[in-house]
Amino acid sequence: MLGLFSASVVMAQANKPVATTADGDKAAVESEDGIPVTDRLTIEKCGACHQQDEKGNMSRISWARTTPEGWSQAIKRMVRLNGLEITPDESRAVVKYLSTWHGLAPEEARPVMYLPEKRIVDEALIPNDSVRQACAACHAFAQPMSWRRSKTEWKLLQDLHVALYSQAEAQYRRPADPQPGAAPSAPGTPPVTNGQLALEFMQKAAPLHTVEWGNWRPRIRTPYLAGKWLVSAHLPGRGDYVGELTVAPGKSADEFVTGATLRSLSTGETLTRAGTGLVYGGYSWRGRSKGATPGAAPDDPNRETRETMWFAPDQKSGEGRWFWGEYNEFGFDVALTRAGTEPAILGVGPVLLKAGAKGAQVRIVGANLPSDLKPAEISLGEGVTVTRIVSASAGEAVVTADVAANAVPGRHDIGIRGATLAQALPVYAAIDYLKVVPETGLARLGGVKHPKGYGQFEALGYGNGADGKPGTPDDVKIGPVDVTWSIDEFMAVYNDDDKDFVGALSANALFTPASEGPNPNRRFGRNNYGEVWVVATAKTEKDKFGQPLTGRAYLVVTVPAYQRWDQPEVSQ
Template identity: 65%
Template sequence: MRVTQVRVPWLATAALACASAVFAQSAIHAESPDEAAVEAEAGIPVGDPLVREKCGACHAPDAKGNLSRISWMRTTPEGWAQAIKRMVRLNGLYISPEDSRAVVRSLSASHGLAPEEAVAVSYIPEKRIVDETNIPNEAVRGACVSCHAFGQPLSWRRSKVEWKNLQDLHVALYSQAYAQYSRIEGGDDGDGDGPAKPTNGEVALEYMRKAAPLHTPEWAAWSARQGKPRLAGTWLVTASVPGKGRFVGEMTIAPGTAPDEFRTTTTLRSLADGSTMTRSGNGLVYGGYAWRGRSGSGAGTGGPDNLAAEVRETMHFTPDQQRAIGRWFWGEYHEFGYDVKLVRASAAPAVLAVDPGALKAGSRGAQVVLHGHNLPAAPDVADIGLGSGVAVRKVVSASADKLVLTVDVGADAAPGPRDVAVGGAFLERAFPVYRKVDFLKVTPETGLARLGGGKHAKGFQQFEAIGFDNGADGKANTGDDVAIGPIAVTWSIDEFLSVYYDDDTRFVGQIGQNALFTPASDGPNPERRFGRNNYGDVWVVATAKSEKDAFGKPLSARAYLVVTVPAYQRWDQPELSQ
């Protein structure tokens, strides 16, 4: 772990703590007696001698084996790494990279999150940009999400006292926290009648104490059953990359030098063009299930979206150690990535993917390829099920990893997903049947790119145009819409009119016909009005090449794209991967 080794005078640290205690009290209403900073909840003891040695000088131990503060919180490996770095920067902690990594590994096991708790915020370590739908109200949004994703606090579990201590720390360190916490959502009615309205800080504190308490049934169960990861063996991989298509393959996981360390060799085959790629790497498992690794193909460099790039791997294995899901990502802003699923291979047959990814109702003699593992060598037509309305007419060829079929789809086949069954293997929702492409969606619906090219790297944005069938109800954007998959389109950008002199399309960058948006160089730009930088916001427009609407016009869709300045300060934790 790369941790800067610095010392901060103890007097400065004491002054900071004093400022925190004094200033925080003015941020929200006075505490009630039960909110005093005295722990009433049972702590989680720290038994690791190294953690007690490195942390115990400041976090005082008690007779029960607890360390102050630490024993009343739990978090992800990324959370503990963040805490150690803060201790180095602010509180004078001196710790070697090796010891720092060992502390993170230990605390992730003894004071981590249960798998169920971690999956809910997996988009944070997976470096996904998502529209968070888990924010309960505007007060919490104002208190917690004005500066960072809501997944950041939800990645922690704390006692009631520790949630209050976190608010105090924010007030002491960040000048804007005072204003954010002391606001009242909707304003004060000013009539003086009734109890005072709670501030955003009070609402958020109450919510987090209930939503993310220190002790949960999930953690009680997992801490009792947690064991060493036993992942060695062969794993079946399915993956997809926006703009690049789908992949199938195998990952071989071999034991490393420690029980929680592993070496990997992965072979992926593209369903789009049949090309193959082999990657090798290693991984480290935190808390019995959380994989953090890296791998590369050794194929050298290419474009920013080069599939052969070295990737960071973040996955969560199921408690039974039979499946995993996650993201392997790369890019200066982690904007490129494989969405991956792993299933442990066995002697039993398995179906991984169906190609093509969708079948049209009324199709005759369509060729369908089932990709899998240990598939039957000579299957009978009657042994293969592709769901209602889809009939297998012929097995063209068969091998252990591929069945090539000829199928017919009934003209009246209902739109929707189909399951596949072959020789005891079963794959749910393997492909959809659709009637027609009724509308398009451009994904992501909101994108972000960053200028660069000089001192700072560019941040790219990959788009896709996904076709949809309206589904059984015949209406768009309802629950039964059928996602068909990527559609052939032409790409362009249009002005998003926000000011009278908008000229963003001329300066922000270009989108290629591979749907990759490449931002312009960072400015300022003397050719632009007021000499502004090349930032701006635009529409990214996809126009179908073949599919048309009821009026005979090509289907189209658009997404909103913000092109902004480089991130001059960035937070990352590459040391969590081996």
């Protein structure tokens, strides 16, 4: 079992102590304590190449920790490059063991969950352009940040990249940009390279032994997730949902059977879903579920989804994404809270409260809510006064409220007898600008020989905040705004008219790309790829000049992904 840990690409390193292995290869000697491997199957499958020492450490494996996806990727590489023979069931068992006892602590995994959740995000983890060029030119930076390694292992990983990928050496050897405030190098000093800076950063930012892992390792236990969970979810293009998730024990202690009921706060539509889940490391959920009658529409929320969720160490809350689509472009953003007997607030009906409004109706959805509510028992934040209880039941309270002219703008907390939903109720004086999200989108042509990759957009209203300037950290996210949608030309190539060929945008901002392949109706018979603006125009909100507010997002429509990498076997 070699590959990611292959001795065939591990050469003696300058300034590193080395030892000779049984087959005569040179390998770097570890100076850090390893994590012993105790699983019989892992030892059996990996031990032929990864020798075990007197402490139970297996070479290479004992000095690395990662996610289920990381270990699955490593095993695939062993099979591909080094002839490892392992069955799917054996592979899953090894991944389960390594993800638990050679995995990440929940606090280490949470910042990089967007990678297994298949989100497209602007990565905030990258410290500078040198590290970006060295580590994120070919894959997400969350890929290396999903690992913890000894210093020696981080250096060997760089060597592996140089051995396997021709472009890696050029990336690593490229001189780094001068760091802000750094003194100039002395004449004749070799330039610091991107590879050096990246290695130093990873050795410090993602070491093998951390406080988080030290605290988590003795707490690892069998997940106890069976029971009822309260669900708050958002589906771009369709709005907010609330409901319940029932989790029942499955075939083994870390496998579960699920049933969910979700209700749209916008339309009242009810969805029912059934599925299964598998938990790695006591907290990391991978599963699948589908609706009772999955439809044919690409954005149908009843379609089969993959589920990736992170559960808090106390197993009282969880969060994640239930996603689908050929490019994982559709998905619910999900938050879970373990159901109890106390009141809980899950969401608020689609409402934006404007300063000075009188008699505004607010629908609060939850569980175990008191039916004998009085106006004074409901808090909607400073400047918002509940004037009347329209109706109250265990699942919903409808109230009317007055908003003071000087009410504090922002997203207010909602409170009912000790239950709180933070930052749930938007209060605003004015909508100053629109933001179309995602601000940068990617769609892929298809429909003939390859599947289409769709794009889903939303228009959100924002207030400028205390500084009066748009696009600054104190801006107030108000919420969805009623808009009309259109596509406009992005002026990249003269006279290419991309907007006429790339695809179409629906009334709810679902972009459907055109077909792949040459188009005889297009100049030079080109493919339907191109770059466009996705434009939202507010129906009622105006700017200071009396013109409708507008916002736009940049969309690239490109060719199909002809080759893809994935680890679906990690999921149920």
